[in-house]
Amino acid sequence: MNKSLRLLIVVASLLLLIVAPTLTSAQEAVSLELWTFVNTHARWFREQAERYREEVNPNFELEVVEIAGSDLFARLRISLQSGGVGAPDIADIEQGSFGSFLRGGGDPGLVVLNDLLEEGGYNEQLVSSRQALYTYQGNTYGIEHALTPVVLYYRADVWEGAGFDPQTFETWDDFVGAARAIVADNPGVVPLPIHGALHEILLRQQDADYFDADGNVTIDSEISIETMNWLLSLQEEGIAAQPPTGDALWAAFKDGTLISWVGADWYAGFFKDNAPELEGLWKAAPLPAFEPGGRRTSVWGGTGAMVVATSPNVEAALDFLEFAMLSVEGNVRRFELTNLFPPFIPAMDNERLHAEDAYFSGQDLGALFAEVGPEAPAQYQSPFRSQLNDLNTAAFQDIIDGIRTPEEVYTEIAATIRDEMAFES
Amino acid sequence: MANLLTPRTRSDVAAAGYTLRREKSRLQMVVETTLLYAALFLFAILVGIPFLYMITGSFKTNGEIFSYPISLGVQNPTTNNYERLLSGEEVPYLRQMGNSVIIAVSQTLLTLLVSSMVGWGFAKYDFRGRTALTIFLLATFAIPFQVTLVPLFQLMVNVGLLDNFLGVILPSSLSAFGAFFMRQSMMSIPGELLDAARIDGATEWGLFWRIGIPLSRGALSILAVLVFLSAWNDYLWPLIVLRSPENFTYPLGLATLHGLYKVEYGMILGGAFIATLPVVIIFVAGRKQILSNLTIGAIKG
C-alpha cells in the first residue's frame, strides 16, 4: 500500500473515532446518589432509575442509600453544615423535619423548584395544598410523595350493627349523635380516640393550622381553642377518650374498645400489619364535615423529595425527579409499591389505584381517596414547627386530664414560640 | 453446715468457727437458701424476659407480635423474617454483619491494648502530672458525645477518614472508661513483685507484658466483652462516618427497617437476635478468665 493511502486510512479512522461516540449515544454518564428513609421508596426509586435508563439515558446510574428516619436528617444537616461534604444529590425529607432546615433564616441548602414546576405546568397537576409543606417565603423546595388524605376508619360491624352507616354521616353532629347511642348500649367502647395528632388534623379540616401561610403562630387562635374544647366535651360525655400507645393500642383495637380511627391513607397499612385478625371488619368513609357541605378530609404526614444545592449534578437530578415524580406512570407505580395515594391528579383515576381491599370489607379505598383528595387542605411549614410540636406534645396530657385549659396551654405555647422567633432574628 | 452466705475456708480453726454459729437451726438454713435461690431465679426471669421475647418474637408476624396478652409462646411460627433478612434483598444484612465484625474486633483489640497501657502507666508509676492528667481525663469523659459530634465529623473529613472503617475505629478506641477500668484492676498488683522482677533484669515493657497483662486477665476479659458490646451495637458514630451502604454496620441496616409507614418488627428482632450471638459467645467463653483468681492471694501464698 502506498504511503499516502495509509495516511488517509489513519486520519479517517481517527476522525471516525472522534465522531463515533456522538453517533451512538449522545448521553453523558450521570451518576446520582439518593437518600431515603422509606424502604418502599427505595425500591421505587431504583425501578424509576431503570425506567429512566430505558427511556431517556442509558448511562444513568442511581445509588439509593437507605438510612433510618430521623438519622437521615441529622446526617444531611451535618453534611450541609460542613459545606456539603458527603451529601447526596437527592434526598427524601419528612415534612416534620423539613422545618428545621429553614431555621436561622439561612439557606436550607436545597434547590428551589419553582421554575421546574411552573414550566412543566405541574402546579395545576399536583394537589397544590400539599406543596405548601415544602414552601417557605415563596420558595418551593420539594415535591410531595404522598397525598395523605385523612379519612374515618370505622368498625363496620359495630356501627352497622347498631343501625348506623358512617358513609352517610354528613357532619360531626351526625357522628356524635350516633356515637352517643352506641356508647349508651356498649359502655366502655370509644367511638373517637383522641390521639396526639387529632387536634391538628381537625384544624386543617377547618382551614386552620398551627401556623399560617406567612409563618405566624396560630395555635392560640379561637378556632384552635374551640376545637380542643369540643373534643374535651366529647370526652366528658364518654364518646371520646385518649387511646393507649404502643402495643396496648393494638390490644385496644383487637378487644373492640376502639371502634373508629381518624387517620391518613397510610394508616391502613398498620391495620393490616398489626391487626390481621380484624380483617373484613373495617371500612373507611370521608370525614364528617364541620358544617354541611364543608371539607371532608384533612392531611397528616408527608414526605418530600428534594435536590441538594451543593450537588454537582443539579440539572440531572432535576430531570430525574421530574421523570419519576411528575409522571403518571411514576405515581401509579409508587402507589403499587407503597400504597400511598399520590398527590398527582392525572394519576388518580388510573385503574391500578383501584382495587377491592379485603381488609376493608372489599371497599375500593382508592376511590375514596380520589374522591376526597383534591379537597386536601394546606399544611403550612415553619422553621419552628418541630419546636411547637415538642411543646404541644409535652402539654397534651395536661389538657386531656383537665389540669390546664386549652386556652392556657395554647396561649403559653404561642408566646414561647413568638419569643423564640424574636430571639433568633 | 455451710449455707450460701457463709465464707468457706480451708482451715480447721475456721471449721471450728462454724460450730460457733450453730445457733441457726437446720431449718432456718434451708429456708434461707431456698428463699435466696427463689429470689435469684425470680430476678433472673424478670430480667431475662425481654430477651426471651426478642427470640420468640423473631419467629412471629407483626400481627402476632402485637397480640395481647403478650406471650412468649408462638402460635404460628414463621421463618419468613429470617428468610427475608438473610436473603439480603431488603437489607444487606450478612455483609453488614461482616463489617460489624471487622470493626468491633479491631476496636476491641486496639482499645484493650491502649487502655491497658495507659492504665498501667497510671497505676504503677508515680510521675509528674499524674493526678492532673487523671482529673483531666475524667473531665473530658464527662462531655456528652453529641457536643463533639460535628467538629469530629469535620475532622474526619479533613484527614480523609470518611466512609472508612478506621474513621470509626480510631476515635472510638480512646476509652476513658477502659483506662480507668484497667487502672483500677492493675492497682492491686503488688509493687514488690515488680521490683523483684526489675532486680532480675526485666525491662519496663517486660514488666507490663509478662506480669501486668497476665495478672489482669480477669479485668481484660470483662473489658473485652464490654468494649466489644459497645462497638458492636454502636449506632451514632458509624452512622455519621460510614457513607456507602456496603460499608454500613448491621445496626444501621436494621434501623432502616423501622420505616415511617411500615415497621418490620419481626425482621428487626431476628436481626437483633443474631447479633447477640457473638456477644453471648464471647461472654460465655471468657468466663474462665473472669473466674480466674490470679491475684494477690495466689501469689502471696
Next chain:
Amino acid sequence: MFGWRRKLAPYLFISPFFIGYAFFFLIPVIQSLRLSFYHQVGLGAEPRFVGLDNYIRLFTNDALFIKSLTNTTYYALGSIFIIVPLALGLALILHSPNLRLREFFRLFYFTPNITAGVVVGIIFGLVFEEQYGLINNLLLAPLGIEPVRWLRDPNWVMPSIIILGIWKFTGINALYFMVGLQNIPSELKEAAVVDGATRWQVFRYVTLPMLRPVLAFVLTFAIIGSYNLFAEPVTLVGEVGGPNNAGLTMTMYLYNRGFRELRMSYAAAIGYTLAIIIVVLTVIQLFLTRAFRED
C-alpha cells in the same frame, strides 16, 4: 541505673492514648467549646460572638433546661442509692462459692445489655401501660391498689425510668463488683471469721474497705452514665420526655436543641454545663469515698 528508663516509661505507656486523645478529642472539644460562646442557628448561618450569654440564658431564662437538670439529678440519685446497692448485694450473693448455677445467673443478668432497644420499647411500654399494663394488672390489681398512670402522670415518669434503669444496669454493675470481690484475698476474711466476726462485720470491716476503689469506680460511672442518660427515657416516653417533660434528661434536651432545632451553639453550652456538673459531682464523690488515698 534503672533510673532514666523507669522515669521515661510511664510517659511512653500513656502516650498512645493521650496522643490519640489530643487529636480525636481535644480538637473537637476546643472547637465546640469555642462555639458555645457564639450564637449560631441553622445551616450556614454566620456565628455571632455573644460571650457567656448562652450560659446565662440557660440558668435564668430556660425553664426546660432547669427541668432537665432536676429530672436527670432525680435519676442519678435513684442510680446511686438504688441501683448501686442492689448491684453490690447481687454481687455478694453471686460471689458466694457455694452458689450453683452461677453462670446461668450471670448470663441472665447480662441479657438486658444485649436486648435490642425495639424490644425494650415494646415490652416496657406494655409493662407500664395504664389499662393493659403488666404492673397494673398483674401486681397492683390483685393487691387492690389503684392502677398507676406510669407514663402519663408526670410524677410517675421518672420512677418508671428508674425501674427501667434497675432492669438494665444492675447486672452490669454487679459484674464490676464481682471483679472487685475476687481481688479480695480470702485469707483476710478467713482471719476475721476466726476472730469471731459476724457476716455483717466481715462485710463492714474487711470487704467494704477493700472494695473502695471498685466502689469509687462504679459510682463515678454511675454518675456519668446517669447524666448522659438518653436512649432509655426516649424509648419509654418519647423525645420530649413525656407529659410535662417529666422524663426529659439533659442530653435529650441537648439533642433537641442542637439537632432538631439546629441551635448548635446553644447545645454546645448545654453540653459544657453538663460536663462541669458531672466533674464537680464526681470529684465530690471521689472525695467522699476517699479513693485517692490508697492503702
